[in-house]
Amino acid sequence: MHRLSLPMIAATVLAGSALAALAPALAAGAPDPGWSSGVQFTNQVASTPTTGGGYPVPAGGQTFPNPGTCGAGSLNSNHSESWIAVKPGTEDLIGNSKFFFDKYSKFYNFYLGTMRILPPKPGQPPRPVDDNQVQGYDCVSTGTQAMPPSWTDVTDPNVAFDTQGRAYQTTLPFNAFWGGSTLHPDGAIDVSYSDDMGQHWVKGNGGQDLEQSPNSSARQAGHVEDKQWIAVNDIVGSPNRDHVYAMWSLFESGTTKIRVAVSRDRGQTFSKAVTLTAPSQTGVSNTYIYPSIDAAGTVYIAFASFPHPAKTATATLYVSKSTDDGQTFSPFVAAATAGTLPACCLPNTNFRDGITESFAASPTHPGHLYLAYEDWNGTKMNVKFTQSTDGGATWSAPVTVNDNVDSPGVPTDQFQPSVAAGPSGAVAVAFYDRRLACPAKDPSVLPADVGKTNFCIDTSLQPYKDSGTTVGAVPIGGNARISTFSWDPQQPGQTVGGLSQLPCADANCAVGFIGDYFGLAISATNIYALFVSTHYPATGVTADDGGPVYYQQQVLATVSRADIGTGI
Secondary structure, rough: OOEEOOOOOOOEEOOEEEEEEEEHHOOOOOOOOOOOOOOOOOEEOOOOEEEEEEEOOOOOOOOOOOOOOOEEOOOOOOOEEEEEEEEEOOOEEEEEEEEEEOOHHHOOOOOEEEEEEEEOOOOOOOOEEEEEEEEOOOOHHHOOOOOOOOEEEEEOOOOEOOOOEEEEEEEEEEEOOOOOOOOOOOOEEEEEEEEEEOOEEEEEEHHHOEEEEEEOOOOOOEEEEEEEEEOOOOOOOOOOOOEEEEEEEEEEEEEEOOOOOEOOOOOOOOOOOOOOOOOHHEEEEEEEEEEEEOOOOOEEEEEEEEEEOOOOOOEEEEEEEEEEOOOOOOOOEEEEEEEEOOOEEOOOOOOEEEOOOOEEOOOOOOOEEEEEEEEEEEOOEEEOOOOEEOOOOOOOEEEEEEOOOOOOOOOOEEEEEEEEEEHHHEEEEEEEEEOOOOOOOOOOOOOOHHOOOOOOOEEEEEEEEOOOOOOOOOEEOOOOOOOOOOOOOOOOEEEOOEEOOOOOOOOOOOEEOOOOOEEEEEEOOEEEEEEEOOOOOOOOOEEOOOEEOOOOOOEEEEEEEEHHHOOO
């Protein structure tokens, strides 16, 4: 494990470096060009070099690794997709992300990694960030090449705390199933937990899988798990405090069902997984599960239901709840309908679009629920928001969150929203935003992309305040930019060892990958977003042309709640 100081990024690029001392990225109340509101924020590069176990991909055109070849290697390349959680009662953070292994990003070759992010002590410089591979799924930490417990990949970052400071994540380890690979088993659902802010992880459930698909692969119409998530009851005084809820989708024979398992002993054991949905109730394909716990300890779930497994049509977003600790769930209520892309990708780009929706329940006001989602209208992607103040029985008319004013005939996309709810009624929606043209005189933007519209990406934030009335969450001001630099999704455009470093969503690299979602969390004093940027060159990696490599890095944005107006 490597310990590096957490760099802080100022609003302007210093000569010869993009890293500067701690400074406001934008003065409060002064909107950045293109945004209606302004907030004071800082950006911090949270992904730092580390090492771990993984599988190299052989040369000669093979696209998948061979068994028995796992070994120690670098995890200092692309860091795609993320989630973030705040330890209750503190400003201590755990971020989780996909850490691509060595130089093999184009082969969808990654593991889960953790970023421990601690606030600076009063009057002291930023504290070191600790990045490390999540243990228990690779040959180095398990000490064996056997598959399992060693796997070629681990995916879908998620993390949540209990009231005693234990962090949990539901994991999906799997073996390469593409390009003629015969590796088995294909995958499993596990839960890991950490008592030291993500430095060391232990498999829960006595080290046993919650579920495993022994012989089928994601290219078959068999038994395949995916899209897993975690929620923990961190409500002080709740009779179900510290109970852990793991959920995932089960893809089989053209249908997709939601599965749930519950731990009532802080992850030591889990109940036998049960099926939560059936196609006759909601639709053929049910996925993108987000569980959340409200102030009364009620367990809620939101998910997207598609009328076809290919997910190329309108999605219905459903919400259900359990008042008996996840044993039974109420009838599913349709909260909203979202238009989805007819193909993988947004206009002008070839990276895969992400998860349709994001969901949070209020830890302050029982029955107050918030649903953000992306909505394709045939021309562009917008971010929508709907909410419930009666425990999900009824939902408000959806409103558009992004307030950009596009030039005539030049639509821009706002997509991949995350919604979070925090203490004292704070709510926020963050999303990726392409309202700015790609900047000039920025070495991290490929020359071919300079000046392109609806192409480079920023992160925007919309804060809300919920006072507990039937009105629910009310927006505070307009959208604000919380990314210091726009970034180019076609980076890294460099090669290392003759291999392209652009992360791919398939083994043929026809579709790029920036992650399917990113993290957002709210503490008593701050709003935190953890998102991708390719603006910052990697440390200690040189491209084949002798220059830097602009890998996808994870960047933490911090916004003071006092400054933004959500109160503390």
